[in-house]
Amino acid sequence: MDRPPGVSVRLKLTLSYTGFLMLAGVLLLAAVWLFLLRYIPERALIIPGSTDTLTPGVFPVRSSLLHVFAPRAAAVLVILLVFGLVGGWILAGRMLAPLTRITGATRTATNGSLSHRIRLPGRKDEFRELADAFDTMLARLEAHVAEQRRFAANASHELRTPLAISKALLEVARTDPDRDTGELVERLHTVNTRAIDLTEALLLLSRAEQRSFTREHLDLSLVVEEATETLLPLAEKHGVTVEIRGDLTPTFGSQALLLQLTMNLVHNAIVHNLPERGTVWVSADVRPGAAVLTVENTGEQLSPELVPTLTEPFRRGTERLRTDHAGVGLGLAIADTITQAHDGTLTLAPRPAGGIRITVELPTAAP
Known part of the structure; x- marks a missing residue:
């Protein structure tokens, strides 16, 4: 956004510090003057020998004091003004130094360098909280872009x-x-x-x-039944037994997307299974504050390091399958994205006997 040039924050802070210091000086001098007006009489009788004056008489004390006090008070205010300007400029520069680093990092990120980090040293304060939040944002943005x-x-x-x-x-x-x-x-x-x-x-x-979809209240167990009934012919063709269970499981989301989520998980469990006599278990349960969909299957042994990467697009746990139902490598990626769009979590864990267990937790009510 193009903005007209304005006064820098450093100059504003400097003027603010100077103005406050000048105000404090004026108030202090005013208090001194009021004290003098209260306790010093307007005129005083001078007795010979008490001062250097040899002639006795009444002299105007206040007016004489004013002539002496006023120039010195003005000199003090000038010193405070200079001190406030110089000291305020230096102090404002030191206070705004972290902001300068943050601005430089922002410009670097704007030019396309997302690997740069501020890493502002020192103890926790407002500037360092901002720098840490910016570093976290850059790290997430860099990972997302990659x-x-x-x-x-x-x-x-x-x-x-x-x-x-x-x-x-x-x-x-x-x-x-x-x-x-x-x-x-x-x-x-x-x-x-x-x-x-x-x-x-x-x-x-x-x-x-x-997240361009309409949310509604629905029963996750009915979605499970519809998905498994649709994929039963595929399971019979692969010789896989599908077992489902679940009672009323209320949740909140898109009927079409949650059906696609369940079908992707069940389809993945059927295709990536044992060559014969494989089994798939599908269940829908209710936990405190969450509706849980669980899809578990038999299959090959999977390493714990490989399983978390299966939700990445075009990642497969085994070699590419040359079958009509192998899919396009986006099944788990779509399932993970649908889960996140519903403010849920998708967890993958290898089974000790082989295969994988996928758990999806969805909110039971509208967020």
Whole structure:
């Protein structure tokens, strides 16, 4: 924002210090003068021998004192003025030095350098609280920007793959007119479907991050039933048994997004399971102040270091699956974003016997 030039804060503080010091000096001199007026008579009789005056008589004491006091009082005020200006300027500069460092760090961050930190030394005060809060904001912003860059790079790579495959298939069809087009059309359909799924997943992720949805009161257990019934054919195809339980579990949020959240978690638990005789457990429970959704499955052993990273976009716990239901690598990322958009928490933990346990805690009422 363009602003007209104004008086600096340092000069304002200097003038404030000087004005206060001058006011205190004037009040002090006024108090001295009032004291003199009260206890010194207007005229006094001078007796020979009491002073250097040899002639007796009555002399005006107050007027003489005023002639002596006034110049000296003016000199004192001038000294206070100079002292206030110089001392106030130095003191204001020392007090505003941390603010200068904060301003410099802000300008550095504005130019794109998010790695710079203020790290203001000294004990806790208002300036250091501001500097620490700014450093924390920069750290979070740097991590968010890095995450967005990784996401953009991964999304570009994932979208480029089906487009490159489609281009190759079209080149084959153009250079070999006698080739059976039925197989090419089928492969193009599969690749195009994957690209559409990826695009829809990216749009859903963006919608959840922007929190552009309507909230309502709903029963999480009914959402669980609907999601598992929809995915039962997929579970039967993979030979996975799905077990659900749960009573009335009230929560507050978007019906569509919470359904998508549950379907993503259950779909992930079905696909990433044992080759045969796998099991998925889905439950909805009520805890003090929270509605809890738990999805647990059998599967391969996962390291505790790997599990927390599975919510990052395009991260997979195992090698990429070449199946029709492998997904696009955004299932847990979307689930985590939907959870955060509902002011909840998503926790992942490996099971000792293999597989993973995912717990989602959602608020039971409107925040």
